[in-house]
Amino acid sequence: MPGRAGLQERRGRARELPRLSGAGPRNVGMADPARSAPRNRRHVRPAAIERARLRLEPGGALERAPRLDESAFSLYQGDRLADVALKSIGRQLARLFWHEAGARLGVNPEHVHDMRVATRRLRTALRVFAAAIPRETRQEWRQELRWIGRALGSVRDCDVELDRVRRMAADAPEPERAALFVFTSLLEIKRARKRVTLLERLDSPRFSRFRRHAQPWIELRRVTPDTRAARAPAYIAGPRVVAVWDRRMLEACDEAKRKTTAENVHALRIAIKGARYAVEYFVELEGPGARRRAKHLGRLQNMLGARQDAAVLLRHMRRYARTIPSRDGELSLGARIAIRKISRAARVRKSEWREVLELGSGAERA
Template sequence: MADVVREIERKYEAADGARLDGVPELGGLPGVASVVDKEPFELDATYYDTEDQRLARGHVTLRRRMGGHDSGWHLKLPADPKDPGVRDEVHAPMADELPASLAALVRSRLRGEPLLPVMRLRQRRTVRELRGEDGITLAEVGVDEVRAERYGPGGGTAEWTEIEAELGQGQDPVLLDAIDVRLRGAGLSRSSAPSKLRRALDETAPKAEKKAEKKGKKQRGKKGAPEPVPTAADVVMAYVRAQVTAIVELDPAVRRDVEDSVHRMRVATRRLRSAFRSYGAVLDRDVTRPVGEELKWLAAELGVDRDREVLTARLAERLAEVPRPLRLGPVSGRLRTFSHARRTGSRRHLLSVLDGARYLELLTTLDGLAAHPPLREKTAAKPPEEVIRKAVRRDYDRLAAHIGEALAAPPGDSRDLAVHEARKCAKRARYAAEAARPAFGRDAKLFASRMTELQELLGDHQDSVVARLALKDLAGQAHAAGEPSFTYGLAFGREREIAAEREAALPGLWAAITRDAASFP
């Protein structure tokens, strides 16, 4: 069994040989009632990664550590892309081999590559606990005296001392800001390395690797060197790589059933597939088309539970709006039965998909495509202003045609279908504009925002169509069971009103979007 804790910490540089008495007085900080010095203790950890450091490149650390209160296997995963100090730490009991629960969480990155011991970190830790009035630990500030030993040929050793401030579970991060002021006031500075492992890898790297890195930094830092002119390929591939990274990084969250992770991963697959279609002038469609089909498959697998949950929530909301005297029969029970009947054991099925060869092969294909994109050289090398604007405009024109069909269609199935097609086009135009932001800045951002507004309106209309079909089904089931179906009819009528309201709002919104589109795309 694995346990998960949210780790929020900050690291500071300290002079070699520093002890805890070198840390400034920490009493009097907001909410701190007492400061308790703990006895020093030893930690001994072996860190694992692939030969090409796939985990480290993804800001993931995996270690087997002895000592302290939490001996065992620890996996640290990024939890906030804006703050490397916020990570989810997954613990598993001590074992000789990597526990299956942790192995699953790194599968999207490893994809069959063997794990090797890459670093041994031994440290002496001295901790000072900051406690509240109730004796609860609000934060810990500790001094770590670290010795790193790199495994493998050419590996070296390194020693350093650092100070680490870690927030207690569920505590207010404002306390870390107050600690930060104290530590900086004492002449300490935030560590340049996001983790001990990263610092150890940098300081123990073979001489040839250090030399190459130093040369690269020198080249990048040359004064007067002209900035490379971005191309259409640069803009498109930045967006593509961001979506590939999102899919891989969200994999552990989906496996852990983190809230909204399935939806976010599904959106990343859709964005990626949409980029392939919108920017066919930059990326060879003969190469991206089959990849797009695999992304469509993955999105469908991810959407099984999501679509059911969204529909059930909408039906529950609509039925709850019916006045209680008019809710006839076992409405809530009927909805539960309806929802459970649509379950397919999809949670277990989704995990089997993520462990399957087809999915892992898709991730490998995406990595290859990101590293070696199938560029259409003549177009890809052009300035983004020329190629990107044309692509967004093409998507917008396609959307305009479908909006025209929706506005002209008579009420009923034909209009519902036209609105649904327009919604899909709005989503594609939105994603194309998102990719265009590095080239067009605020204009692309505003256009994408408009597309989001339109997509939400059209999406609510489509959700109403689906809800009405489900309510009709519920009414039929209730009737067959000898239950009143009156309540479902009332909810059906309200959904029809909502669809009509969205249809009535569409012309005005589209007129505003058309005016804005005079400047972009």
């Protein structure tokens, strides 16, 4: 029989379990932390560890946090181009700062991804809505978004590579697995350094100043230029703006078709991304057809993006292979096997390339 002191201690710890979304001790579904804690670490409070784990694990409190309310940024048929610009930029700025806390914590890599996507959409918006945004604002924000976007991109690239390498290592034979494990350790060290840079930038006065300047846009209080282009009805200006980005995508598609190089394929992916974002800015006004087209463009962008990510990983893997000592033949063999697999994953398949070229033909007919 347990002593009275031990029983009271366990009851006290049980009372500390958080009531997350109505969850009690009966449906938490976790082992008793008091029993699993090592005897020589009695000073550690198991309930505190349990509370943190419940919040951080997939499906925990952080994952069940309320979603960002974007209803204030909804478009209406009577909106002008300036109104669409204000709401589109306000929406992306709100998303950027909404995911900042998760990116700082570093548990779920999707928060860094969402912040990076927001910076990319904002940089495209500065070009799409150039007629409705003051020139000084565009020039200043272009620099700030590039500055924070590079830090986010460096961490995100490491997350993407780590995810792919870990999945490869799970099913790899022993020589390849050993090489991938060493490479994973190098990536984790690199990611830790990149996260330090990211956190330093998020803590900097420069980022705080950017947040202050963004607040009026998020609150939809920013006054846009009163020009003829800015006053144009969005349902008229929108198709014209999208047509400009369609032509750019078509030109990139023709160039990639004429000469299929890594640089041209990368430029085509960027052009598809720009066309997709331009469509999405006006999708609430254009209807289901525009929404389907945006999804199609997004799928092609993701496909080319996956090939680009594999190409970057291939370059890093080859650089790592060159550092393996010549006397370590087994590790070198494992690295060569991994390089061959990644090289195949980096190639754009004929069926995928044909779909991209058909997209260009469709844009030309439109």
